[in-house]
Structures are given as structure tokens and as C-alpha cells.
Amino acid sequence: MTTAVQELNMVEILSTSYEIADLILASEEMKTYIETKKAMDNDPEAQKMISQFQKIKMMNEEVQRFGKYHPDYSRINKEVREAKKNLWTHPTVKAFKKAENVMDELLYLVCRTVADSVSEGIKVPSDNPLYQVGGSCSTGGCGSGGACGCH
Template sequence: MLVTMSTLELMEETDALSQAILLSEPFSEYKRAKNELQEDKEAQECIRRFNAVKEQYEDVQRFGKYHPDYKRISTEIRERKREMDVMPTVVAFKKAERELESLLNEVSEIIARAVSPTIKVPTGNPFFDSMSCSGGCGSGGSCSCGG
């Protein structure tokens, strides 16, 4: 592949964009929350317990309600998940993760729209991703996308 000036300029712009993201508040908050979560011994033990039950749950799911431990494991995984989800460091990490994901989704959409308005851009929300076709569905606009 022959490298042209426009390719070099594009690579420089890409580096600048990635640096801007790495210096952003959402990324900084994500790193801080991740470190706090990793250092929280109680949260790590809770996550370990959840993962242990999750493995059992995956085994039980192969047989469904016919597995002898189905009810017990299903209840236990919900309890462990609830226990994990209310821990302050887990809550803070998930919030920071969502904010960083939102920033990355916005950047992806801006880049995609700069290339073409019909490019589909995943939002991270399967409900909205399945509803919007960004004009590329080929149905002639019958889905209200205007494509």
C-alpha cells in the first residue's frame, strides 16, 4: 500500500483524536473507578462469588427447569447479582463505563456521518439499534427511515 500525504494526515488526526479521548473527563473517571473497584477487596470477593455461581448457572441452563438445582441456582445468581450491583464501587464503575461508552458512540457516529448519512452506527442499545436503519434498509422508506 502506497502511503500518501492524505493517509499520513488521516493517521495524525486519528492519533490526535485518540489522545483527546484519553485525556477526556469520561476516560479519566473510568480509569479512577476501575482502579477503585480493583482495590476494593470486598467488591472483588463479591464478584468472585457471583462468578462462581454464574458458572453453576451456565451448567444448569443446559438442562433448564429440569435440572435438580435449577430453582436454587437461579435464585442464588439473582441474589449474588443484586449484592454485587449495589456495591458503591461497582455502581461507580458501571456509571463511568456507560459515560465512556456514550462518548465513544458519539465519536463513532460523527465519523460515520462524515463519511455517509446512510452508515449504520451501533448505539450500544440493542433496542434502538434494531429500530433505526439509518436509511440503508432498502425498503424505500416504508420503515420511516427516509431511505
């Protein structure tokens, strides 16, 4: 009997998971993300800037191996910063990055909700450093077993 109950629970969990995935895929946030990605992918100027940024970034990785002792260290670092600034201020790239951040936030909140339904101590990673890493500890998961006063 326990196996039948476990299988029923698993089916319910999978069904709910698929429903959540369908809701995310049908969301306005996802539609905006897809539209802005297509616009960026079809923008020749943006693609050229992305390609140039990737080349400069590769040169920067080579320079970083030697650090400030590399003869082109200052020049390459400056070029990387300028290329990144130019890229991120380009209208289609900027719109895509905004949509990407909105999707990241949406997915984080969904994962956080699911994790909290199991245990508040489950860590949910995020690209946003302002989000709590785990539980309800304001420091992002103290790991002290509640010694800091978190729950």
C-alpha cells in the same frame, strides 16, 4: 499524482485519528473511568463479590444446559439474580459501571460522528439498545432501502 494525494489523505486521516484518541484519553470521562476501575480493583469486598458472582454464573451456565429440568434450576437462577443485584449495588462497582456506561456513550458518539461523516447508513454497534443501530432510521436500520421513510 493520485498516489501522492491518497498518501496525503491517509496521513491526514491518521493524524486526525490520533488527535481524537488523545482527546479521549485526556477526557474527564476517561480519568473517572480509570479512577473507578482502580478503586474497584483495590476493593477487597468488591473483588470477593465479583469472584462469587463469577462462580455462580458458571454454575448457572451449567444449569442452563438442561433448563428448567435441572434439579437446581430455580435455586441457581435466584442466586444469580441476588448476586448480580448485590454486586451492582456495591458502591465501588456501581461507580465503575456508571463510568463504564459514560465511556461507552462517549465512544459510541465519536464512532457515530465518524461513521456519519462517511455515510449515514453505516451501522455503529452499541451496548445501549436505545441508540440507533444505523443511519437515521428511527427503527434502528430498516434495511429496506428507505421504504420506511428513513434517510
